[in-house]
Amino acid sequence: MSPRQLLTGGRHPVTRLYPLTVFFAADGVLFASWIVRIPEIKNQVGASATALGLALLCMTVSSAASMYFAGGLCERLGTRTVLVASFPLVCAGLVTPALARSVVALGAILFVFGAIYGVLLVALNSAAVEIESTSGRAIMSPMHGLWSVGGLVGAVIGGLLAAHLTAVEHFAVVAVAGVLVAVGFARPMLLTGADRPVRSEGTAAAAAKEHEPVRRAARTPISLAVVLLGVVALCTAYGEGAIGDWVALHLREDLGAAAGVAAYGFGVYSVAIATGRLTGGRLIERLGETWVLSGGAVLAAAGVLVTAWAGTLAVAFAGLLAVGLGLANMFPVAIARAGAIGGPRGVGLASTIGNTGMLAGPPLIGFLADQVGLRTALSTVAVTALVAAVIGLVQRSLRVRGDGSAEPLAAEPAEPANQG
Known part of the structure; x- marks a missing residue:
């Protein structure tokens, strides 16, 4: 399949479940990797508890704001395209908080990182909605469960690496692994068609009524x-x-x-x-x-x-x-x-x-x-x-x-x- 066909496929509803499960779990690993290193980042920038809270608030506010506009982006470009494009950006952004040397710089970095992360979250959830609509299967909760499992894995890995790697090195390792996941599963994500047969005609008719x-x-x-x-x-x-x-x-x-x-x-x-x-x-x-x-x-x-x-x-x-x-x-x-x-x-x-x-x-x-x-x-x-x-x-x-x-x-x- 040509790159042009892949891009065109990105505008169709998501129907393939298995690549989405990987993206959900991998996102949980990314987020947990950031969470377990927050104390080290706090010491690195010399932040008080209040200052750190304000810096983290920058990420929360920007992610919430970007979520509002991310839905329109998914409609315009296609959920698949937004998901595949935003995931490596989040991976790259994961490294940046470890480069901050002041609370102000950390707040600015987290503001940008949060905005990108909000787009990814909407794309992930929109993809799950599209699969539910196509297949008739309730998969949103299991996807969030996989995110939680990914978070547990990320926290364990972070704990093991904390004694051996700096925050920058840890984030870089996770980011590279995340980009490899994005590259490896971009094609299956962008391909049209389902990875398993969708509803039969009779079931689809019943679903239409439902x-x-x-x-x-x-x-x-x-x-x-x-x-x-x-x-x-x-x-x-x-x-x-x-x-x-x-x-x-x-x-x-x-x-x-x-x-x-x-x-x-x-x-x-x-x-x-x-x-x-x-x-x-x-x-x-x-x-x-x-x-x-x-x-x-x-x-x-x-x-x-x-x-x-x-x-x-x-x-x-x-x-x-x-x-x-x-x-x-x-x-x-x-x-x-x-x-x-x-x-x-x-x-x-x-x-x-x-x-x-x-x-x-x-x-x-x-x-x-x-x-x-x-x-x-x-x-x-x-x-x-x-x-x-x-x-x-x-x-x-x-x-x-x-x-x-x-x-x-x-x-x-x-x-x-x-x-x-």
């Missing part, structure tokens, strides 16, 4: 539907940010856990999220998106209340397990639905709104902790989770009214595709 409300929504202004899904993503990101940044402190200060034990608590939560996402596809196909989203939100709300008000570490750990399993599929389902309604622009808008939850959550928890205590502050995650649950049920109700029939609790099992 998704008719989505198509009706696409012919009307989609901003409200996508904004509501963005709010679900925001509520989820608020919870993830709060647990990620504050639960270890809660376990230590409120329950008297040693530092190592508190770290294990976050590990329980992280494993629960990864497990929930890797198995989320089957769960969604069995129960339907609404019940996975709203049911997960209720489970997360209960889990965070148990964790926040637990009297023993064992009970708190059980709560963290429930929080992880509950939150696991909420963000992926919200982004998948937004993409089904609004395409890449829907993914971009919902992601932008969702990122504000990650941005605002940790500092808001800190402020509330000073005013009313950390236990009560963490309990606000239960409130936002229940808001997400209500939105999920409301959206289901609106789809039922538009279609005249209820969403099935479980998808009808499709006839196995002929692999021969």
Whole structure:
């Protein structure tokens, strides 16, 4: 296939799953590689905790802003093209924070890096939405699960390399490996056609009926539907940010856990999220998106209340397990639905709104902790989770009214595709 044909193929919807799984996992490795070296970068630029926080904020703000425009870029150039082009740019950008010698330079570098990274995230999620639309398989949650697995691998590799390589050398090794992945899987990603047979004619007809409300929504202004899904993503990101940044402190200060034990608590939560996402596809196909989203939100709300008000570490750990399993599929389902309604622009808008939850959550928890205590502050995650649950049920109700029939609790099992 000629380069011209590859470029043309980049404008077609993504249908090949296996190269996308590699890109998701590799992105998790890249992001974790950056995270584990933040303390070293902080010392390198001589930043205080506040200054480092402001520098990191530059990355968060620019990535959220670029997500808003990335959807249009994917529509204009094709999701495949944007994904394949942005991934090596992110790899190259990974090295640049290690070159900073001042907090101001670090902030400027992270602002640019964050903008590129936001484009990649929208391209990855838009690609997953396109595969879901083509194949009828719920793959968004498993893709996010693979990202989490990649993050675990990246963190382990980073820990092993920290004693032997400087941050620049570590980032350079990971960046080169990432570029090789991009080069090796660019062609499969840009090729048209599916890497496995898509739905049969009968299944496609049933799917067309199932998704008719989505198509009706696409012919009307989609901003409200996508904004509501963005709010679900925001509520989820608020919870993830709060647990990620504050639960270890809660376990230590409120329950008297040693530092190592508190770290294990976050590990329980992280494993629960990864497990929930890797198995989320089957769960969604069995129960339907609404019940996975709203049911997960209720489970997360209960889990965070148990964790926040637990009297023993064992009970708190059980709560963290429930929080992880509950939150696991909420963000992926919200982004998948937004993409089904609004395409890449829907993914971009919902992601932008969702990122504000990650941005605002940790500092808001800190402020509330000073005013009313950390236990009560963490309990606000239960409130936002229940808001997400209500939105999920409301959206289901609106789809039922538009279609005249209820969403099935479980998808009808499709006839196995002929692999021969």
